[in-house]
Ligand SMILES: O=P(O)(O)OC[C@H]1O[C@H](OP(=O)(O)OP(=O)(O)O)[C@H](O)[C@@H]1O
């Protein structure tokens with residue numbers, strides 16, 4: 001395992017600035033929806049730091065993954081949408097975007113609950129390698145890694161975090 005020369009907290013501060021700009025473009029404040037589990041953790045922190053009154057939602061990819069047979073339900077968390085998604089403006093938040101398959105799965109999950117007015121995607125790191133036509137509206141960093149490695153968000157108890165590169 002090694003640490004990447006990505007200053008995660010500096011990226012997060014850039015994310016806060018980017019989110020403030022995104023939020024200013026809406027007439028009504030959009031709802032944040034985090035992808036379990038890293039994206040949900042991030043969305044929770046954004047909600048607090050941006051002082052957004054509304055509770056966040058959480059989307060699990062579990063029920064719609066195309067690799068469900070290998071992964072099962074174990075690490076994909078649970079969907080929790082404490083508001084009506086019909087007609088809502090949503091910002092889906094995730095930590096890392098890679099193949100795009102998780103985002104495809106959580107969009108399917110989301111649309112099981114209703115028909116939002118709009119959905120944007122904000123990620124901390126885009127590591128390229130897309131296998132589906134999924135692109136973020138906001139990504140704070142782009143990194144290139146060999147397919148043999150994963151980029152993991154490591155969360156500390158004090159709420160701070162870092163990125164670690166691991167061999168698969
Ligand atoms: O674009 P993809 O290739 O689908 O990969 C990106 C997803 O992988 C990670 O989630 P993971 O399912 O590993 O769960 P975690 O957030 O609990 O680490 C990450 O948080 C993204 O959601």
Ligand SMILES: O=c1cc[nH]c(=O)[nH]1
Nearest residue numbers: 096098149150151152
């Ligand atoms: O590198 C990767 C790829 C998928 N998901 C991650 O969290 N990291």
